[in-house]
Amino acid sequence: MYKYNEFDEAAVRSRVAQFRAQVQRRIDGSLTEDEFRPLRLMNGLYLQLHAYMLRIAVPYGTLNPAKMRQLATIAERWDKGYGHFTTRTNLQLNWPRLKDVPDMLEALADVGMHSIQTSGNCVRNVTADHFAGAAADEIEDPRPIAELIRQWSTDHPEFQFLPRKFKIGITGSPHDRAVIRSHDVGLRMVRNAAGEPGFEVYVGGGLGRTPMLAQVIRDFLPQADLLPYLEAILGAYNLKGRRDNKWKARIKITVFENGLDAFRADVEERFERLRSQWSGVDQDILAEIRPHFAPPAFRNAPVDSYEAFRAANPVFRAWTDTNLHEHKVDGYAIVSISLKKHGATPGDATSDQMRVMADLAEKYGHGDLRVSHEQNIILPHVHKSDLPAVWQALREAELATANIGLVSDIIACPGMDYCSLATARAIPIAQQIALRFDELKVEHEVGPLKIKISGCINACGHHHVGHIGILGLDKAGVENYQITLGGDGTETASIGEKMGPGFAASEIVGAIERLVLGYLEIRRDAEETFLECVRRVGLEPFRAFLYEQEETADAA
Amino acid sequence: MSRRFTPKVVSANHLVEGDAVWLTADDRWTRDMAEAELIEDEAVAQLRLLFAKGQPNTVVGAELVDAAKGTDGPVPTHFREAFRTHGPTNYVLGKRAQGLRSRGKIPGNETQNV
Numbered sequence A: 001m002y003k004y005n006e007f008d009e010a011a012v013r014s015r016v017a018q019f020r021a022q023v024q025r026r027i028d029g030s031l032t033e034d035e036f037r038p039l040r041l042m043n044g045l046y047l048q049l050h051a052y053m054l055r056i057a058v059p060y061g062t063l064n065p066a067k068m069r070q071l072a073t074i075a076e077r078w079d080k081g082y083g084h085f086t087t088r089t090n091l092q093l094n095w096p097r098l099k100d101v102p103d104m105l106e107a108l109a110d111v112g113m114h115s116i117q118t119s120g121n122c123v124r125n126v127t128a129d130h131f132a133g134a135a136a137d138e139i140e141d142p143r144p145i146a147e148l149i150r151q152w153s154t155d156h157p158e159f160q161f162l163p164r165k166f167k168i169g170i171t172g173s174p175h176d177r178a179v180i181r182s183h184d185v186g187l188r189m190v191r192n193a194a195g196e197p198g199f200e201v202y203v204g205g206g207l208g209r210t211p212m213l214a215q216v217i218r219d220f221l222p223q224a225d226l227l228p229y230l231e232a233i234l235g236a237y238n239l240k241g242r243r244d245n246k247w248k249a250r251i252k253i254t255v256f257e258n259g260l261d262a263f264r265a266d267v268e269e270r271f272e273r274l275r276s277q278w279s280g281v282d283q284d285i286l287a288e289i290r291p292h293f294a295p296p297a298f299r300n301a302p303v304d305s306y307e308a309f310r311a312a313n314p315v316f317r318a319w320t321d322t323n324l325h326e327h328k329v330d331g332y333a334i335v336s337i338s339l340k341k342h343g344a345t346p347g348d349a350t351s352d353q354m355r356v357m358a359d360l361a362e363k364y365g366h367g368d369l370r371v372s373h374e375q376n377i378i379l380p381h382v383h384k385s386d387l388p389a390v391w392q393a394l395r396e397a398e399l400a401t402a403n404i405g406l407v408s409d410i411i412a413c414p415g416m417d418y419c420s421l422a423t424a425r426a427i428p429i430a431q432q433i434a435l436r437f438d439e440l441k442v443e444h445e446v447g448p449l450k451i452k453i454s455g456c457i458n459a460c461g462h463h464h465v466g467h468i469g470i471l472g473l474d475k476a477g478v479e480n481y482q483i484t485l486g487g488d489g490t491e492t493a494s495i496g497e498k499m500g501p502g503f504a505a506s507e508i509v510g511a512i513e514r515l516v517l518g519y520l521e522i523r524r525d526a527e528e529t530f531l532e533c534v535r536r537v538g539l540e541p542f543r544a545f546l547y548e549q550e551e552t553a554d555a556a
Numbered sequence B: 001m002s003r004r005f006t007p008k009v010v011s012a013n014h015l016v017e018g019d020a021v022w023l024t025a026d027d028r029w030t031r032d033m034a035e036a037e038l039i040e041d042e043a044v045a046q047l048r049l050l051f052a053k054g055q056p057n058t059v060v061g062a063e064l065v066d067a068a069k070g071t072d073g074p075v076p077t078h079f080r081e082a083f084r085t086h087g088p089t090n091y092v093l094g095k096r097a098q099g100l101r102s103r104g105k106i107p108g109n110e111t112q113n114v
């Protein structure tokens, strides 16, 4: 993975020293909260319901064992021994004390990590396909480009005070695992007819209060033109984006209000001017970045022992059926480690679990770990002959739940258990749904189904792109949950549609159960997934599952 | 017609610890809401809020929050505030871990002390 050069290292260290002095001045009273707040946010430090929260950047979700171990140590030493992996593939610690944060940042800097630009109206952590560099369907590894964007956007003097935050997502595969169309800018790596590498560029996506899917602004952008083109987009947005209204400040509204064609014309005109000013130094930097992401030295070994173990052990087999994905190299597999044990908090890992994952990556995974936006951890390169050992170790650490992509693999934001913006809780709903379906023993029969839960309209839990989306609201002082159906975050993206009146916390699990069991009744056959079924029959049959029973009960 | 004033407490987050605290009648900050001063007069509420805002190096985000009279002190009227007296519901951490009693109704836990 990318290793800091001396300039990166010096920059991060000086930011820590700066922040240490700022915290000192806040505690001794020389800085007011109004003065301090923007400074702490620049360093990823929020004040939440019960405590501060430190959001640590995990650039494009990539970690190595040393970093993962350091996260474990930091969580143990200065927090409560666990961390929460988020849909932005970052890690949040929920209990730091203000005076400890500079030491925590210092410890992060020791392993080349930081919290810079994890908050504020700047370019946030770039997210990438969590199977990058490993997926069988990949055209090109997107991480060198993601790293180039990270370097370019970090402390970029023009883009520190955008109208609103700015999120970029990138995938190198035709199959979109990075939800690129929910981003302010989405990049899909493609080749043109001549076989040259470039991007299909999407702009104006975002969830939140006004969910919109990004649209294509450029169907082929040569790879070397990326940064000037991004500068053109950000420049146009910086000028045209609305600063008068927080709810209209994202680029999706700028594109919507100006019209895609007018916005594109502006971008193209800026791009023409900017391109000539780029000397090509970015391409030199990219060339320096690339070797950091060179594929590991893959092994060529027999896989018979794996096949034999698989045939003999049904529990292992079930895990391999759900938690493995096809690797581009024969004999290898991509392992998804579920942070969604039934009844556990989605995305949480204890320090001990982090260390187990780090050890496994080191021993069996070519030292590579990823955080997925679905709040799981990935070992992208595991030789199949090592899978039985990996699985055993995961089992001992309660990390071997065979549920990737199934009902209980739920995304849930922190919601009102932690977040000061929340209108309702999300975590307990996820826990109860997972436990219920585990009890029913149907999730393997149900097959691929994505449930995503947000604790307020900001939609950090991506509910709009959940096959079933759940949004927690405050309805006259009571938690209430609204269901959307038919959302999809992949290359066939769509925004889910509202079903009708919401459900009380005590009713929501039953409502989800009716939807899922109803699907089992009406699906064409076992091959038709939940999403395909919704697309074929429409919402009405599902509305009936949700609401008709209630009416009968009322009438009784 | 102006809205009728409903009883309030002054609440904030502690500057260093970051946790929820409430203002008492004898000018302390407490971590147990039951010890907070329940303010039933609007003018007094504004004065107490000003007093709280005058301690920016102790607390952050002081504000008036709705509360009601409970059996042994003020209790929250909204579930968000109840969670602030209780900590998160997915782990025993925060206030509960410090041995403090939750105040108000914690949704999903109907046996809670009100």
Ligand code: SF4
Pocket: A413, A414, A415, A416, A419, A420, A421, A422, A423, A454, A455, A456, A457, A458, A459, A460, A461
């Ligand atoms: S969706 Fe709302 S409640 Fe959930 S983390 Fe985001 S801001 Fe907080």
